[in-house]
Amino acid sequence: MSDTKRRSYHHGDLHRALIDAALAMLAADQNWTFTLREVARRTGVSHAAPYKHFQDKDALLRELARIGFVRLEQAMVAALSSGPVSARGKLVAGAQACIAFAQHNPGLYRLMFSADADKAADPRLHEAAMATFGVLLRLLQEGQQDGSFRPAALTALAAASWAQVHGLAMLAMNGQLLEEKVGPDPVQAALEVLLDGLCQSHRKGH
């Protein structure tokens, strides 16, 4: 009764309903080739109605991506808060949360980092992406302050860490890190490699 009150003409919360339908189709197909008309159809609304809420299809996609970043940030923060205390342990937990998110939401994750979710075209999306990235930055910074990580430029460590985590997420999504093919817990193993590099002090030669 309470939320099933359907008004005949005005939907009530079409904005949200469109996003939900689009997220569902994204999850179902693992791609964002769905049509705006189909989104409208599933929401029981005319094919032009979405344009009252999103300037065009790309605007809807950007909003989906933004939501994805918010959720990813939440997942990573949750993983950090519950458990590990060492910088090393926190980094592993955050990385695994990110990789798990990618595996559970492959379509959304790919959209978030695709050119179709153009951060330059949407300040809110850009902001959400930066906030997510900030989780990693803080992590590294804290680890540096307590001496766990080498005192190199923070941005260099961030580039290495982010590249590693994002690359692993991609490989995991593509099913290229299955145990049969690659041994037990390849994610853990790869993160060990990263962490050993992060912890160790510089060598002399190169």
Added chain:
Amino acid sequence: MSDTKRRSYHHGDLHRALIDAALAMLAADQNWTFTLREVARRTGVSHAAPYKHFQDKDALLRELARIGFVRLEQAMVAALSSGPVSARGKLVAGAQACIAFAQHNPGLYRLMFSADADKAADPRLHEAAMATFGVLLRLLQEGQQDGSFRPAALTALAAASWAQVHGLAMLAMNGQLLEEKVGPDPVQAALEVLLDGLCQSHRKGH
């Protein structure tokens, strides 16, 4: 005379011409939203002609991706052959070649690793991708044999290395590794982190 002989009806080498036109548009726009009809138009041929050479648009995209992998493999092999002798030096050279390729061909690189270039749908594409990956595998294997890299599971090292290189390529393409923002030669710095991790032997606890 030799290659300018244009026959009126039959094109001569439409297959190649379509690929060239599509590659040009991919490079120009850095995306593959171009239409098959536009490719046909630029090639001076009717809009249905491409279907004689490619089953559908995705088949053309897969062929572009395949060519991309072949070129990337060539670039990496070339970087290895000319110069560095140490395993460490070779890995850096190969990685930098890959990242440079991504920066010079962002559209193509993204296509190669997008879901639109579905490796499961095209054995030739899959084969080309594996061959490129093989360059990295051989590199790591040789480095392990001469003691440069830790004797962990090869696939774990490969996952870590590939994730790092691919992740860096993505960041570089997105302009997130510019010197102003991230200090001098962040790629080199990030690769150092990886290499330190690759070289070091296991720690005891984790």
Added chain:
DNA sequence: CCAGAAAAGTTTTCCCTGTAAACATGGAGG
């Protein structure tokens, strides 16, 4: 050397999409 099949183009056709424009409706404030 020639018939006819196969290959490679073209035209036609269909249905679908994104998006704009014009119109309709219903709820909220004066």
Added chain:
DNA sequence: CCTCCATGTTTACAGGGAAAACTTTTCTGG
């Protein structure tokens, strides 16, 4: 109560992908 504005709907149009049917070359075997 009446009018305005946000939110929907209908209508319209310019494309695009892909299939089908038709045409023109080229190739190939007898």
